[in-house]
Amino acid sequence: MTESLLRTPLHQAHIAAGARMVAFAGYDMPVQYRDGVLKEHLWTREHAGAFDVSHMGPAFLTLNETTGDPDADHRAVSAIVETLVCGDIAGLKPGQLRYTLLLNAEGGMVDDLMVGRPHLMARQGMLYLVVNAATKDGDFALIEAAAAGKARLTRADDRALIALQGPEAAAVLSLLIPEAGELGFMQFRRFELHGEGVVVSRSGYTGEDGFEILVPAAIAERFWTALLADDRVRPIGLGARDSLRLEAGLPLYGHDADATVSPIEANLAFAVSKKRLKAGDFPGAARIAAERAGELRRLRVGLRVLEGAPAREGAEILDARGETVGRVTSGGFAPSLSAPIAMGFVPPLMATPGAPLQVVVRGKAQPAEVVAMPFVPHRYVRNA
Amino acid sequence: MRFTKDHEWIEVDGDVATVGITAYAADQLGDVVFVETPAVGKSVKKGDGLAVVESVKAASDVYAPVTGEVVDANAALSDTPETVNQSPEGDGWFAKVKLADPSEVDALMDRDAYEAFLATL
Structure with a gap:
């Protein structure tokens, strides 16, 4: 099967680094390196992690x-x-x-x-x-x-897209691309590197400060190797990318959102422009306006599992009386909290922090409660 | 110690078998963050789920290598699941099963056969 999988420009580097490779979205991707998901996750929160996200x-x-x-x-x-x-x-x-x-x-x-x-x-x-x-x-x-x-x-998906995330990301990247550190959160610019154009944005999906860097394939491995040569940087696989974004309260498309889920239901109202909602000039604007006015059936919330095993995607969510009220859309163990956390959809009346719920894991109802997201505070750099 | 192709080990003392997962399995799982051990008194058939180990990413079943009754479970793993990684073939055991049919043990691989099996993976 693996011969039909696509490879990123960094594929060979992952193999050489001892990555465990898995099929993801049609690509052969590193799910973890030798450190493993838990250490890779914590390293990113403390230092800087380099992620190959060229499959995007x-x-x-x-x-x-x-x-x-x-x-x-x-x-x-x-x-x-x-x-x-x-x-x-x-x-x-x-x-x-x-x-x-x-x-x-x-x-x-x-x-x-x-x-x-x-x-x-x-x-x-x-x-x-x-x-x-x-x-x-x-x-x-x-x-x-x-x-x-x-x-x-x-x-541009023949190029490499590399995320560098974590509190030391800016110091590391500034050594290779000095002006990159001047970018504010959610700003991007094109820079020259080894005679090639690279697009650097101050963004990411871990909740940490960091960058996403679009690099031509010709210099991808050279850039990746230069990042990893810095002691503050370790390669991080898709496993830790998922646990980091879960702690950051960020939805994963195809799991926490799909074609039936509206932005309001997904708790992404901030991404709906007020100006455009007033104009009603985008697909589904009427539904979104109605949901904002109170016609909302479900809302994506964060859950802390208070006792027992991690509740993973598909686990039933029950109210305090044991009635099914929703399902977990992603969940797992949060390395930074040493506790199981999850996201899922519940009726709006139960979507307030502290609301007592239960999650069913292997037939057992375990106590859980709604908590505000992010689970781990974001550390974006607003003004560089 | 005897082994299964699902990477469980058992060690028999009298008519009681201690069950765990091999160092190879623990390494493949990565950092264990949660362990669910069986209730004492539970009857298990060979091949039934006996315990569940969870890493950050996934839950994996541990199967009973033999038929019998659970007579002890490693309660310490609920507070220190990392013991499964630190000492998979020692303190990281999951349960003790009183053998219903001791001859089942003979069908399992010895260390040499298990090592040879690992070499084929």
């Missing part, structure tokens, strides 16, 4: 014809993407990145993604997009259809 879907959407007016060109390319997402793309400042949601006509989530407006005036009329690995082909088809005749989508 970076791309550029570029207007076929620009007017030369940077703001008008940005508005024109944003208008294409805004037909598909609920975020304010037109309102992005140069060099700014925004987390947004691709929606279907019913307001269900097709994917979550990053959209960025280039820093350079000469590149206005272009957007930087990063979508999820498992959904990228469908996402790109949707975007291309929306852009037909107006703009072209250039996939």
